[in-house]
Every structure is written in structure tokens, then in C-alpha cells.
Amino acid sequence: xxxxPLGLTIRRRAVTRYLSWFVVAVVVLHLFxxxxxxxxxPGETLWRRLANVxxxxxxxxxxxxxxLLVAAALAGLAGRHERRSxxxxxxxxxxxxxxxxxxxxxxxxxxxxxxxxxxRQALGLSGVFYYGWVVPAVAxxxxxxxxxxxxxxxxxxxxxxxxxxxxxxxxxxxxxxxMVSGLFxxxxxxxxxxxxxxxxxxxxxxxxxVVLLIDTLLLHLTGRVxxxxxxxAGDR
Numbered sequence: 001x002x003x004x005p006l007g008l009t010i011r012r013r014a015v016t017r018y019l020s021w022f023v024v025a026v027v028v029l030h031l032f033x034x035x036x037x038x039x040x041x042p043g044e045t046l047w048r049r050l051a052n053v054x055x056x057x058x059x060x061x062x063x064x065x066x067x068l069l070v071a072a073a074l075a076g077l078a079g080r081h082e083r084r085s086x087x088x089x090x091x092x093x094x095x096x097x098x099x100x101x102x103x104x105x106x107x108x109x110x111x112x113x114x115x116x117x118x119x120r121q122a123l124g125l126s127g128v129f130y131y132g133w134v135v136p137a138v139a140x141x142x143x144x145x146x147x148x149x150x151x152x153x154x155x156x157x158x159x160x161x162x163x164x165x166x167x168x169x170x171x172x173x174x175x176x177x178x179m180v181s182g183l184f185x186x187x188x189x190x191x192x193x194x195x196x197x198x199x200x201x202x203x204x205x206x207x208x209x210v211v212l213l214i215d216t217l218l219l220h221l222t223g224r225v226x227x228x229x230x231x232x233a234g235d236r
Contacts, residue, residue, distance in 0.1 A: 019214065026063060030060070061108065065107035066104075067211065071214050071217060076093070077217075078097075079096075081225060089151055115132060119136075131182050134175055137175045163213070166209045173201070178202055181195055183198075
């Protein structure tokens with residue numbers, strides 16, 4: 001008798017709920033770590049490192065990278081379904097997938113951080129432009145908004161405004177709050193509370209935007225195809 005295939009059922013609301021609680025837990029832990037900076041706690045080096053939302057190779061960084069990777073895969077599925085159904089927007093969904101994939105890689109590789117210093121020195125930037133990479137980032141976000149306008153208005157109102165909200169949260173944190181952080185980073189040490197609060201809001205908005213994007217893409221896909229299956233097939 002043939003064995004029944006193994007199945008994995010993932011419910012949209014459960015995914016969104018667990019991701020949301022994970023984000024909340026990471027942010028609360030980060031703030032707790034900062035509030036207890038002066039205390040000598042056991043194992044603090046490890047869990048301070050894991051909880052820091054403003055450092056690379058930490059739990060928040062990897063969480064953001066994985067969530068962005070999931071969102072990129074879902075956007076790619078949306079593009080594939082659009083192409084199969086003869087829709088006109090498969091290219092836009094695929095482009096969204098590629099952009100989100102690049103953002104996922106950047107979370108780990110931190111390409112944008114490498115641009116901050118050279119651009120600041122080359123252009124003589126300060127204040128909100130202390131992190132020089134925000135200059136091309138603002139231009140890229142504006143260009144993306146202009147290019148995506150027609151695509152967004154072809155979508156249903158619910159899907160359109162969810163995608164806009166997700167983008168506003170993510171880029172509002174990644175670019176907008178980074179500019180606010182620049183005001184503090186240029187005047188005081190990065191350990192100051194002004195900088196800490198700004199960077200915490202920045203990372204929280206970014207992660208909230210990705211959670212909303214995942215929820216929106218799952219809602220869109222399940223509404224179009226009914227269910228999404230993960231199939232592992234052996235070589236033939």
C-alpha cells in the first residue's frame with residue numbers, strides 16, 4: 001500500500017499572529033537589555049548581542065532577513081499565478097519579488113551601511129543625511145512609487161491599500177527613521193537614548209511592514225488559488 005504524502009498546513013492568521021508576537025518579543029527584549037545596561041547580568045554578552053536591533057548578525061537581523069525571504073517567495077508565486085492566468089501584472093509581481101529578495105540579502109550583507117560613510121564624506125552630508133545611503137534610497141523609493149502607480153490602481157482597493165501600508169511602514173522605518181537616527185548619531189554617541197529609541201522605532205516599523213506584506217500576499221494568494229501547497233518531489 002502506497003504511503004500517504006506528508007502535508008504541511010499553514011494558516012494565514014496563525015502565521016501573522018506568531019510573527020507579530022515574535023516581533024513584539026524581540027523589541028521588548030531589546031528595550032529591557034538597554035534599560036539594564038548598568039547591571040551585570042549572567043550571560044548578558046550573548047543575549048544582549050542576540051537582542052540588539054541595531055547590530056548586524058543578531059536575532060532581529062536574521063528574523064527580518066527570513067521574513068523578507070518568505071515575502072519574496074510569496075510575491076514570486078503571485079507573479080507565477082498571474083502569468084499562468086494570463087494577467088497583465090506578472091512582471092510587477094516578479095519585480096516586487098526581486099526587490100524584496102535584494103532587501104533580504106542586504107539585511108545580512110549590509111551593503112547600504114557600506115555606502116553611508118563614503119557618500120557622507122563625498123557629498124559633505126550631515127543631519128538627517130548623516131547616513132549618506134538615504135539619499136539614493138529616497139530617490140529609489142520615489143521612483144518605485146511612480147513606476148508602481150498604475151499597477152497598484154489596477155488592484156482591488158483592499159489589496160492596494162494593504163500593499164501601500166506595508167511599503168509605508170517598511171520604508172518609513174528603513175529610510176525615514178534612519179534619517180531621524182542620523183540627527184542623533186551625528187551629535188551624540190550611538191549609545192544615547194535618543195538614538196536608541198529612534199533605531200528601535202526604525203526596526204519595529206521595518207518588521208511590522210514585512211509582517212503586513214506577508215499577511216497581504218497570503219491573503220491575495222489564498223483568495224486567488226484557494227490553497228498553497230509545498231511539494232517536495234524526488235528526482236526521476
